Amino acid sequence: MPELRNRSWILQKRPEGLVTLADIELREEPLRPLQAGEVLIRNHYLSIDPAIRDWMSERPSYLPSIPLGEVVRSTSLGEVIDSRHPAFKAGDLAVGVNGWEDYSIARGEQLMPVQPMPGEAEQYFLSIYGAVGLTAYFGFLEKGRPQPGETVLVSAAGGAVGSLVGQIARLKGCRAVGLAGSEEKCRWIVDELGFDAAINYRTSANLEEAIREACPEGVDVYFDNVGGEVLDATLMNLNKNARIVFCGAISGYNSQQPVPGPYNFWQILARTVTLEGFLVSDYFERFPEAIAQVRQWLAEGKITFREQVVDGLEHCLDTFNLLFEGANTGKLIVRLAPTAEAGVRGNSLSHATEASVSAAVLEETR
The missing domain is CATH 3.90.180.10 (Medium-chain alcohol dehydrogenases, catalytic domain)
Structure with a gap:
């Protein structure tokens, strides 16, 4: 050669x-x-x-x-x-x-x-059949443990992982609400992906109140890709025994100073919330199972x-x-x-x- x-x-x-x-x-x-x-x-x-x-x-x-x-x-x-x-x-x-x-x-x-x-x-094996699709699949289903009728809130819902989480939530009989950073992304996740509601976090004067209005019965599962202020606002809207799936904290990756912890972290105790991180690599042996299910959902147009x-x-x-x-x-x-x-x-x-x-x-x- x-x-x-x-x-x-x-x-x-x-x-x-x-x-x-x-x-x-x-x-x-x-x-x-x-x-x-x-x-x-x-x-x-x-x-x-x-x-x-x-x-x-x-x-x-x-x-x-x-x-x-x-x-x-x-x-x-x-x-x-x-x-x-x-x-x-x-x-x-x-x-x-x-x-x-x-x-x-x-x-x-x-x-x-x-x-x-x-x-x-x-390239599907870098996206829908790769870490993106598998993260959404295992993170939401295994750590979020969704039940029909529950409200699921997703941050970075216009992103690769978040957009899939909301769709899987709907397939599991949940109400899906997404946080996104533009009106275009908000329209996309509602009109094309089937989210029940969307919140533009960049234009919301009071994010805590905006989440409360979009989730009037509270949040049962929060899939967090962002951390920071979005997590803080969500903590004040969680139901008892809610689950937080900690997938990422992109809001702090470029920070040059220590990022303060959530000011409302007390709500984890007050509402007996489970907050759990995960690595998709922990599910390596089950990748074929997830790919098969995602492939079926795609084929069925779900x-x-x-x-x-x-x-x-x-x-x-x-x-x-x-x-x-x-x-x-x-x-x-x-x-x-x-x-x-x-x-x-x-x-x-x-x-x-x-x-x-x-x-x-x-x-x-x-």
């Missing part, structure tokens, strides 16, 4: 606030030879997730901080080019926690083989989802910062070296809306 050169985004220093080009740098270097047990992958798609910002810091997290001088960590999906591991051969598709780069070298046991069904796009796909490794940073500006629509993915086949498959199913974004369009959304 001729020598391959790899472009990678390298973490130069710990970011303060939004990540900039002073923090990460796009480099090109030759790939090293494979060692026993390793697999070489040409990445097709990179997952753009809020958790990456936390991994760039030195705060304790469920994964170690990205070492300075190393590639920015992210989940990727790609084609096996070469393998020194018995479970993989050239031409296989695999998903793993790799990085923002053209090629990744990974241990075979750290990769998961994937095989899309006819008509399914590869759920829908959005992907915002941006072309080009060079656009990883701008795409990433869309998350913290509230400018993304659905699951954010960067596509490398797009092919005609990928484009057709990505738009072949009516339940998936793929926004393929050029550099010019990306700039307009900022």
Whole structure:
């Protein structure tokens, strides 16, 4: 095999606030030879997730901080080019926690083989069949324990995970209320996704009161992707024995100062609330079960989802910062070296809306 050169985004220093080009740098270097047990992958798609910002810091997290001088960590999906591991051969598709780069070298046991069904796009295994769909599925059903007739409140409801949680809540006979950051997102989750109500948290003068009006019988399950003031306002609207599913706290990821705890945390005791965090990786053995159920819901038209796909490794940073500006629509993915086949498959199913974004369009959304 001729020598391959790899472009990678390298973490130069710990970011303060939004990540900039002073923090990460796009480099090109030759790939090293494979060692026993390793697999070489040409990445097709990179997952753009809020958790990456936390991994760039030195705060304790469920994964170690990205070492300075190393590639920015992210989940990727790609084609096996070469393998020194018995479970993989050239031409296989695999998903793993790799990085923002053209090629990744990974241990075979750290990769998961994937095989899309006819008509399914590869990148679904980074979105609806990947961490997004599985997080919504296991987080809500296992930790939220919804019961028919209950009220479910979801923050970041216009995002990739939150939009699915609300739809699953409706499938389970619950009333779904979403918090989103624009009128467009509020209309989308109500008119197209079937949420019962939506709250624009950016324009609400009194968020606690806005939640009370949208949830007149109180909140039984709160699926939290945001933390901060939204969590604080929700705490004052919980019912007795409510459940809070703590999925993320994007409101504080770019904070340069210690983030104060919820001022209304006392309500956890006063209303005998269960607050529980979870990691989707804890359910690894049950991934096939979840994918099968989500695939069935999609086929039956019971759920829908959005992907915002941006072309080009060079656009990883701008795409990433869309998350913290509230400018993304659905699951954010960067596509490398797009092919005609990928484009057709990505738009072949009516339940998936793929926004393929050029550099010019990306700039307009900022």
